[in-house]
Every structure is written in structure tokens, then in C-alpha cells.
Amino acid sequence: MSADAIRAHLRRRDRWRLIEIAFWLALLVVILAVPSRAALINEALVAGLFALSLDLVLGLTGVVSLGQAAFFGVGAYTAAVVANAGYDDPILGLVAAIVPAALVGFATAPLLLRGADLTRLMVTMGVALMLGELANKAAWLTGGADGLNFTVAPLFGRFSIGSIGEGPRNAALFSLVVLFVLFIVARRLARSPFGLSLTAVRENRLRAGALGVSTSRRIIAVYTIAAAFAGVAGALLAETTQIVSLDLFDFHRSADVMLMLIIGGAGYLYGGVIGAGVFIVIRDVVSAATPEYWEFWIGAMLVVLVLVGRERLAALVRIRR
Amino acid sequence: MSASALEARGLVRRFGGLVATDDVSFSVSPGARQALIGPNGAGKTTLINLLTGVLKPTGGAVLLEGRDVTAMSASKRVQLGLARTFQINQLFPDLSPAESLGLAISEREGRGWDFWRPAGKAEIVAEIEELLARFGLESVYDQPTRALPYGKQRLLEIALALACRPRVLLLDEPAAGVPEEERHDILAALAALPADVAILLIEHDMDLVFSFATRISVLVSGRLLCEGTPAEIAADERVRTVYLGEDAHG
Numbered sequence: 001m002s003a004d005a006i007r008a009h010l011r012r013r014d015r016w017r018l019i020e021i022a023f024w025l026a027l028l029v030v031i032l033a034v035p036s037r038a039a040l041i042n043e044a045l046v047a048g049l050f051a052l053s054l055d056l057v058l059g060l061t062g063v064v065s066l067g068q069a070a071f072f073g074v075g076a077y078t079a080a081v082v083a084n085a086g087y088d089d090p091i092l093g094l095v096a097a098i099v100p101a102a103l104v105g106f107a108t109a110p111l112l113l114r115g116a117d118l119t120r121l122m123v124t125m126g127v128a129l130m131l132g133e134l135a136n137k138a139a140w141l142t143g144g145a146d147g148l149n150f151t152v153a154p155l156f157g158r159f160s161i162g163s164i165g166e167g168p169r170n171a172a173l174f175s176l177v178v179l180f181v182l183f184i185v186a187r188r189l190a191r192s193p194f195g196l197s198l199t200a201v202r203e204n205r206l207r208a209g210a211l212g213v214s215t216s217r218r219i220i221a222v223y224t225i226a227a228a229f230a231g232v233a234g235a236l237l238a239e240t241t242q243i244v245s246l247d248l249f250d251f252h253r254s255a256d257v258m259l260m261l262i263i264g265g266a267g268y269l270y271g272g273v274i275g276a277g278v279f280i281v282i283r284d285v286v287s288a289a290t291p292e293y294w295e296f297w298i299g300a301m302l303v304v305l306v307l308v309g310r311e312r313l314a315a316l317v318r319i320r321r
Numbered sequence: 322m323s324a325s326a327l328e329a330r331g332l333v334r335r336f337g338g339l340v341a342t343d344d345v346s347f348s349v350s351p352g353a354r355q356a357l358i359g360p361n362g363a364g365k366t367t368l369i370n371l372l373t374g375v376l377k378p379t380g381g382a383v384l385l386e387g388r389d390v391t392a393m394s395a396s397k398r399v400q401l402g403l404a405r406t407f408q409i410n411q412l413f414p415d416l417s418p419a420e421s422l423g424l425a426i427s428e429r430e431g432r433g434w435d436f437w438r439p440a441g442k443a444e445i446v447a448e449i450e451e452l453l454a455r456f457g458l459e460s461v462y463d464q465p466t467r468a469l470p471y472g473k474q475r476l477l478e479i480a481l482a483l484a485c486r487p488r489v490l491l492l493d494e495p496a497a498g499v500p501e502e503e504r505h506d507i508l509a510a511l512a513a514l515p516a517d518v519a520i521l522l523i524e525h526d527m528d529l530v531f532s533f534a535t536r537i538s539v540l541v542s543g544r545l546l547c548e549g550t551p552a553e554i555a556a557d558e559r560v561r562t563v564y565l566g567e568d569a570h571g
Contacts, residue, residue: 194436207411212399
């Protein structure tokens, strides 16, 4: 053992592995190769970003949340409102979504500090319900039950991300770039001293506190960051579909995103993206055959994954560690 | 006169009708080797939790190097120099000893909020190396903690607390459950602790207490029964009755 060996050990997950690079290139290739399914791919990429936000809280820090849709909805509505106010640049819309989503996250994070997991599930779910109802009541801003239609300007003044022509493909490429950029942020964060302290909070909160980690503040911080990520995901979906409705706050969104993360595996950042892809593809394939029963297969998959264990099922994709 | 490293002033803690800590006052001098003993149910764990800030007292105060820390959180007290180990291992199962120590050191250095730069700063690595060597953890530095032999985990318990560079260290039964053949490592590690760190040892094992401590406090039913040198405690009739008499090898 030497200082170099310790250093290499501490940084063993920092270097980009070949399989990671291949993963991102594959996503790019899929978009370019199958432009006819660009809308579906876009939906999966947005869901992947959404699941990544949950992974920061659940996978990295070990804090459960069933209310991630709250921030998703806030971000989506922010993008719509900002665009309707005349600021219709798509990138500006995403940046604008960060602030309110993070603020709502910061304001509600203290609710997560007490109680057990069940308490947290209920509290986070309750917050999402409340925000959905607030959006319903504030019809002057949100359009209430009708939602809002809006349009965004072409990206860089050139590339439309609307639903016609090249739009869906451009939208998917846009989503991929946004996902990739935020993934890099999440990846650095996870490997930083801050990320290490989050892992410590997950692994043993009592001991983390006994080493001087202010566990409550760390949880509030990561929850706020995750809320910002979810807000960007919501804004991205809004901009690429150019409609927002109250369904964005729905409980099923929070539940689906947790499903995606569990399917893909929590805690190593890629799980959300992979799980979202699997989820969306299964939904697409199965619902084409049996439109009413596709959730049966998602449900069956969940049961198998949780009971048998992902480790044993799939040692094939081993990006972890 | 210099301030005590750690002082309890009239500490009281009630749980409903039960008084777990009943007006306990004592102090630990800088660099002391002090032990706190008492039969099961004497309230040792409650007292540690009060000192470290896991529990808030119903009454009384805790002073760290003369400073009232009663209202401060556990993590704040650690930052001010009060570290502890746990009777039952409280480690990070998926992290390696090197990572766990790196965490403790970077928190001490105030780098815990750095979310951008990677771990593994040169000074921190050097200190990790030194701590690993001091506690005989070199061979397992990159193993997940859950895979470590129990004795090594016990050593990591102490190493982590020391990585906080405490002024006062509370050791909660450091040798608990350690098999005979690994015991020596723990005793050696205790003997090698820095002389300027005040240590309060909470222990059941009388051999360990009498070989380590120069001053012993006896806690019975939440109250401090007596305090003194090992010789005085060994000779004290009341202690014999409530404690040593019950102990198999007392």
C-alpha cells in the first residue's frame, strides 16, 4: 500500500470507462438511426433525467421520495409560463425552471428530516398532491384543468424542436445533450467529498453525524439539487411536447419514476436512464399488443427484480464500481 | 487554572418517569486517561449520548474546553473536538477503510460541501496512509468495510474517531466482542493514542479499565457513586458491593 495506491483507489470511479462512453454514443446512434421513433426516445431521455434526479436522493443518499413529480410539474409549468411571457428560448426555459423547482425542494426538504421511510413517502406524496391542487386553483397562471399550450423558439434560432418535420429528432438530440450535461454534474457530485458524505448518510447516518457531517443540511442540499434536476426534466418535457397539464403533478409520475429507478438499479446513476429506457420500451411494445394490460408486465418485472435481485439477474451490465 | 477538557454540570435526563441520568457532575482533564464504569442499566449509554449531543439533557450543562456546548448538535461538537466510538460498530459497510477515513478527514477540514473536485487531495491521502498504518489496516485499505474481520472493524471504529483530531475522545467499550487473539491489537491501539487527547473510556472489562485508566468514575442507577484512582476504587466497599462483587473476574 502506498499513497499512490490509496489515491488510485479513492479515484477509481472517476475515469470514464469505455462502456460508459459506448453507452452515450449508443444513445446518439439510436436517435439518428431511428428518427421515426424520436418522440418515444425523447420521452425516455426525459424520464431518464427525471429518474436521475430521484437517484441523487434515493440511490446516493438513501432518502425515499414519492413526490418527485412536484418538481417535475413546477419545472414544466415554469417553462410554459416563461415561454408564454415572450421568453421562448428553449435553453432559457430550462434555466428558468431550475429556480422555482429548487426553491420548492429547499422549502419542503426539512419535512424529510424526521420520521421513518414511510413518513417520508407520505410527506413527499402529500407535497406533490398539494402542488398539483395549487396549480389547479391558480388557473390565471396555469390554465387550470385546461393546461397551457405554448410554443418555443427554434434552438439557436435554427433547429425546431416541435412535432413536425425534423422537430422530434432535434428534440431528442436536445434532451440527450441536456441529460448528458446534467449527468456529468451528477457524476462529479457523486464522486466529490460532498457525494462521499451523502453516501455516508445513506450507509450510517448516526456515524456520519459522529464524524462531524451535518446530516440534516446535507439531505436538504441534495434534495434541493435533485428538485432542480427534476425541474429541468419537467421543463424539457414541456418544451418538447409544447403542452403542460395538471397530470404532470400526478402521483403516477412519482411512482413511475421510482419504478424506473428500481428497474435500472439505484445508486450508480446509470440505473435511472437504463430503467427509463426499459420502462418506456416495454410500455410501447406491450401496449401495442394489449393496450390495457401493459402494466401487468411492468408489475411482473418489478416483482421478479425485487424478489430475485438484480445482481443475480443481470451481471451483464456492470458499470457499478 | 486551565479549563477541563470535558465537563458535565448537574446533568439530568428523564424518560417519562424514569430518571436515567440523575444530577451527574464530573470532569475530564486535558490528556486524561479516565474510565467510566458501572453495572448494566447504570445509565452509561445515556450519559454518553448526553455528552456527545445525541440526546438533549432535561437539565444541566456540557462544557467542552470551557465552552458550553449543551445546545449544540452532535456534528457541531465533533467539529469542536469531541469524538466518540461506538459499543456496537457504526461503520459504512460499502465504503472501504480508506474512503471512510477520507470522509472523516475531509469533513474535519471543512471540505464536506465541495461537490465538484474529486476526492483524494494529497494531504488527505497522506493522512489516510498514516492512520491506516497506525491501526494496522494497510492490508485491507481498499476492501469494503463489511468484509473486514471483526477485530479490524473495531480498529477502524477508533481510527475514524481519531481522524476527527479530537481534543476529547469517548471510547465506548472498544474491546467489546473482540476475540482473545485480536484483543492485543486493540489494547496496543489504545496505548498508542496521542497523549494530549483526553480519553474517557466506558468499559465493562475491569482488566482493561485498571490497566488503562489513571482515574475512574463509577456510575450507579444514573448517579455518580464515587470517583478516584484505580487503587481507591478497588478498595471502595460500595463499589465492591454494587459492581465488582458481581463481576466474574473482579
